[in-house]
Structure formats: C-alpha cells, structure tokens
Amino acid sequence: MKLVFAxxxxxxxxxxxxxxxxxxxxxxxxxxxxxxxxxxxxxxVASPVAERAEEAGIExxxxxxxxxxEFLERxxxxxxxxxxxxxxxxxxxxxxxxxxxxxWVNLHFSLLPAWRGAAxxxxxxxxxxxxxxxxTFLIEEGLDSGPVxxxxxxxxxxxxxxxxxxxxxxxxxxGLLAATMDGIEDGTLQAVPxxxxxxxxxxxxxxxxxxxDFTAPALRVDRVVRGCTPAPGAWTTFRGERLKIVQAAPVxxxxxxxxxxxxxxxxxxxxxxxxxxxxxxxxxxxGKKPMRAADWARGARIAAGESVGT
Numbered sequence: 001m002k003l004v005f006a007x008x009x010x011x012x013x014x015x016x017x018x019x020x021x022x023x024x025x026x027x028x029x030x031x032x033x034x035x036x037x038x039x040x041x042x043x044x045v046a047s048p049v050a051e052r053a054e055e056a057g058i059e060x061x062x063x064x065x066x067x068x069x070e071f072l073e074r075x076x077x078x079x080x081x082x083x084x085x086x087x088x089x090x091x092x093x094x095x096x097x098x099x100x101x102x103x104w105v106n107l108h109f110s111l112l113p114a115w116r117g118a119a120x121x122x123x124x125x126x127x128x129x130x131x132x133x134x135x136t137f138l139i140e141e142g143l144d145s146g147p148v149x150x151x152x153x154x155x156x157x158x159x160x161x162x163x164x165x166x167x168x169x170x171x172x173x174x175g176l177l178a179a180t181m182d183g184i185e186d187g188t189l190q191a192v193p194x195x196x197x198x199x200x201x202x203x204x205x206x207x208x209x210x211x212x213d214f215t216a217p218a219l220r221v222d223r224v225v226r227g228c229t230p231a232p233g234a235w236t237t238f239r240g241e242r243l244k245i246v247q248a249a250p251v252x253x254x255x256x257x258x259x260x261x262x263x264x265x266x267x268x269x270x271x272x273x274x275x276x277x278x279x280x281x282x283x284x285x286x287g288k289k290p291m292r293a294a295d296w297a298r299g300a301r302i303a304a305g306e307s308v309g310t
Contacts, residue, residue, distance in 0.1 A: 008049055008088055121162045136177055212309065214236070219275070236260075248281055
C-alpha cells in the first residue's frame with residue numbers, strides 16, 4: 001500500500017522505522033506537528049518524526065491544522081491507501097479521514113477500550129494496572145472508539161516509570177502496526193468493534209495532577225511518582241518552594257512517620273505517607289539539577305520535624 005504516516009514525538013519513530021524497513025509498503029510522506037521552540041534559546045526545532053523522515057528522504061507535511069485546505073489538497077494528490085498514526089497530536093477532521101481508501105489506523109498504547117485518551121500509559125501505572133499493551137484501530141470521529149485490528153500485551157513492572165513502559169510499548173507496537181498494515185493489505189484482518197463495557201478515560205496529566213498527596217497510602221504515592229515520570233514530573237513543596245520527586249521507593253517496614261514528615265539519615269531520606277514511609281531517592285529542587293535525595297537533604301540542612309507538602 002501507499003502510506004502517509006502521521007506522528008510527532010520520539011515514541012512514534014520506531015513505528016515509522018518498522019514501516020520503512022518492511023519493504024512491503026511505500027511511505028510516501030509523513031505528517032507531523034509544526035516545528036516548536038525548545039531549549040534555553042527557544043529556537044524552533046523539528047519533531048523527532050520529521051527529523052527521521054528527512055533522513056530517509058521522505059516528504060514532510062507540517063500543517064498548523066489538519067483541516068488546512070493546502071494540506072488536504074496535498075494529501076489528495078498523494079492518494080494514500082492508508083494512513084498509520086502514532087501520537088500525532090492533533091484532531092483529524094472528517095475531510096482528512098475520508099481521503100485514504102482504507103482509512104487512518106492508529107497505534108494506541110493501551111488495551112482498548114481501557115484508557116482512551118492522551119495519556120494511557122501514565123494512567124495505567126497510576127491506577128495500579130498489572131497488564132497493559134497497545135492496540136491498532138480504525139480512527140473514527142469519537143475518542144479512540146473505532147474498531148480494533150489487533151493488540152499486544154505488556155506487563156507493568158513494579159518499578160516501571162511511564163517513560164520505561166512507553167519505550168517498550170513503542171517497539172512492541174511498531175511491530176503490531178506493521179503487521180496491521182500487512183493484514184489490511186492482504187485482506188486477512190478485519191477490525192472488530194470495541195465492547196461497550198470496560199471503557200476508561202486517560203486525559204492528559206496536568207501539572208496539578210502530578211502533585212503528590214502524602215496522606216495517601218505509600219503504594220498510591222509510588223504510582224503517582226512513577227506514572228508522572230518523566231512528564232509532567234511528580235512534585236511536592238518544601239519550605240514554600242516546589243520540589244520535584246524524580247525517584248522514590250516504598251519502605252513497608254517503616255511506619256513511624258506522619259504523612260509528609262521527613263526523616264534524614266546519613267545516606268537516606270524518608271517521608272511519611274498515609275500508610276508506611278517512602279524513601280526519596282532522587283529529587284530536583286527549584287532552579288537546580290536532579291540530585292540524590294541524601295545530597296539535597298545535606299545541602300538543605302533539614303531540621304528535625306520538617307515536612308514536605310505543607
């Protein structure tokens with residue numbers, strides 16, 4: 001088939017690579033978000049997908065909005081059979097959905113209908129799910145509601161951050177997307193409607209959602225920290241300033257600390273929760289680089305009885 005691939009962040013690159021390497025389909029063009037400011041200088045930088053496409057000598061389309069007439073006209077000229085999508089980042093209008101003969105097929109990082117939305121991996125970790133995966137489905141106008149072509153499953157490990165899990169799913173999902181394209185092309189795959197039961201939503205995780213509540217049980221604190229790492233980053237407050245929690249670990253044997261209360265040892269920093277303590281392993285103070293929590297505590301000269309989150 002002739003394909004137009006739509007995607008933007010680094011997590012979409014393995015899928016593009018898999019389609020380029022398959023040798024069975026032609027990736028005629030790539031659709032991605034416009035260049036965005038990045039770094040201290042805030043200079044405009046192309047998306048990871050755009051950079052990979054340019055390396056491969058593929059035409060790159062960067063519409064401000066997918067409903068822009070110039071973009072729609074160019075897409076019609078290319079005449080794609082199918083448009084595979086991975087984390088493109090913009091809502092596709094009906095005018096665009098109608099162009100490819102076999103539709104737009106999205107690789108979504110959950111086992112649909114669970115965790116429809118922008119942040120399925122973060123929500124799966126924060127909810128304490130033990131198994132997740134990736135799904136390919138035909139895009140409709142509803143939110144991740146289209147019929148499913150295929151799935152792969154992935155175990156959520158006890159120490160997984162959303163970054164760890166998303167990296168594994170990106171590579172497992174790349175193979176799934178390539179296989180889905182093959183199955184659509186040869187007629188061996190039929191999309192199956194999603195069940196009405198088991199729907200859960202995964203909206204974008206806002207900064208305020210990543211604030212750690214130390215009155216919650218330690219397992220909940222651990223899940224929020226892991227689910228919000230690397231983005232948007234779990235945080236609390238200390239002495240009136242924001243303190244990012246980069247890495248923490250539950251300590252079931254320690255139950256002597258009130259929620260938020262700090263206990264500093266020579267090489268350890270503990271904080272109380274609604275159940276047992278968690279150990280702060282890496283933190284990032286406001287305006288500073290990430291550092292080991294013990295080094296931060298020494299520099300801050302934490303007094304007995306001080307707390308975070310108050």
